[in-house]
Amino acid sequence: MVHTGKKRTVVNFGPGPAKIPEEVLQKAQTEFLEYEHTGISVLEMSHRSPEFDGIMKETEKLLRDEMSIPNEFEVLFLQGGGSGQFAAVPMNLKFKSSSGSADYAVTGSWSAKAADEAKRYLDVNKVFTPMKPYTKIPEKSQWKFNADAAYVYYCANETVDGVEFQQPPELKYHNVPLVADISSNILSRPFDVAKHGLVFAGTQKNLGAAGLTIVIVRKDLLGHAESYTPSVLNYHENHKMNSVYNTPPVYSIYLTKLVLEWIRDKGGVHALYERNKNKSALIYDVVDDSQGFYYCPVDLSCRSNMNIPFRVGGRDGNSDLEKKFIQGAEKLDMISLKGHRSVGGIRASLYNAVSEEETRKLSEYMKEFMVTFKTEE
Incomplete structure (x- = not known):
């Protein structure tokens, strides 16, 4: 199929793989057959060629x-997604603890999975009792840290549950590095890398296509991986090989470069943060003003700007109304609004590429739907 240049009308509220800015897709399309007079596509390009080395360095x-x-800090371009990092983090950082333990703040589905995976490699101390369903981050007074922990792990934004840290957690022991999964809110808001020892993110939500995992790791944490650590998950080995220990996801890295250029041209992270706050307010305001027709379970203190879960027809949701809501949205070319299978309901993902105009379209639809169906509540 040849692209006609016509603007896409479908609004993708998917949680990931997610919407990619249209300008990025258009640029990728123009360079798809041949990248900068090389005679080949990036898809065909050797990962050890000077052309691809230039793409990596610019990214x-x-x-x-x-x-x-x-x-x-070093920047690594790896594979395996967040799930790969759930194993890589403990295998690379276990050395920091003489007792072989790490602290985990479990605030949602993804941090829970990370903690479960880490148990294969070290002892996991949950710094507070997880609050199920995941709707709130416990107060600082409830956090119990281990002075000998290898690291403290948290997920900055829970994609499934819609719980987001507004600021990194404050640690009791500053010799213990802070580790963050920022997969679903990277570059959606200002973020202080310097407060962390390591952060990682899959790029399929805010930075491009699936296949690339970015790891940002402090230099002093390199070179101490457990002997059984696979080389593809060993940060030091990958650093030594400039992220080409094995064939990297070349096209995903290229797309991330284009997305980063788009972010720069949009005014950078501070401009995007202001836009993202406006976008999320369009949805939360409808929910909060609906007199219970829509219900978001997440506490006001930690509501996510990126992933907004809500129910239709009351606190527990009305399955018939939620089905009609999704069907009606799809008729208006708004897709991927079904909530995660573990929590149900509706979820609107408002990543950087989703515009205010597109978010307003959903907001107006929510108002119209409520007027039409409130009597069926």
Whole structure:
């Protein structure tokens, strides 16, 4: 199929793989058959060629600029997604604890999975009793840290549950590195890398296509991986090989470069943060003003700007109304609004590429739907 240049009308509220900015897709389309007079597509390009080396270096530079990454951190381009990092983190950082333990803040489905995976490699201390369903981050007074922990782990934004840290957690023991999964809110808001020892993110939500995992790790944490750590998950091995220990996801890295250029041209992370706050307010305001027709279970203190879960027809949801809601949205070319299978309901993912105009379309639909169906509540 040949692209006609016609603007896409479908609004993708998917949680990931998610919407990619249309300008990025158009640029990728123009360069798809041939990248910068090389005679070949990036898809065909050797990962050891000078052309691809240039793409890698420019991607890293853009990321460092947009995230203000300090010089004492290395940037790695890896594979395996967040699930790979659930294993890589304990295998690479276990050395920091003489007792072989790590602290985990479980605030949602993804941090829970990370903690379960980490149990294969070290002892996991949950710093507070998880609050199920996941709707709130416990007060600081409830956190119990281990002075000998290898690290403290948290998920900055829970994609499934819609729980987001507004600021990184404050640690009791500052010799213990802070580790963050920022897969679903990377570059959606200002983020202080310097407060962390390691952060990672899959790129399929806010930074491009699936297949690439970015790891930002402090230099002093390199070179101490457990002997059984697979080389593809060993941060030091990958750093030594400039992220080409094995064939990297070349096209995903290229797309991330284009997305980072788009972020830069949109005014950077601070401009996007203001836009993202406006977008999420369009949805939360409808929910909060609906007199219970829509219900978001997440506490006001930690509502996510990126992933907004809500029920239709009351606190527990009305399955018939929610089905009609999704069907009606799809007729208006708004897709991927079904909530995660573990929590049900509706979920609107408002990643950077989703515009205010598109978010307003959903907001207006929610108002119209409520007027039409409130009597069936």
